Amino acid sequence: MVLEIVINLPIEPKEVPTLRELVGWDGRHSDYPILFERCNFWAGLRDDKNELIAFGYIAGMGLQHGYMEDIIIHPQHQRKGIGKALVTRLLEEAEHSGIEIVTLTHDKKHEAFYSNCGFARCSAGLWRKE
Incomplete structure (x- = not known):
């Protein structure tokens, strides 16, 4: 398979939640298609049967900093x-x-993968609604 990762690949709203559920995550069905309107850009890959097999995005203010999420x-x-x-x-x-x-x-468990992709470890904080 040729890896043609496409920026802003046309994606139906149900496709990302389905992919999220296949990897054991919550589908977050209500996030789509709103996410496509609010993130800076996304990328995806389809297989030979046109099934979405990879997805990820970067969101932020579009200035110097962005946040990468949902590498699936x-x-x-x-x-x-x-x-x-x-x-x-x-x-x-x-x-x-x-x-x-x-x-x-x-x-x-994904630290080695992201390090291999060029990310450096850093300290950070995380707030989560209880």
């Missing part, structure tokens, strides 16, 4: 380089659009 790869397509290609493409688009700092949060 379909379980049947993980560990094939798609995740790294997706992150790389999002970072290229961030640089192209003038974003100089991209942050993200992730589970500790």
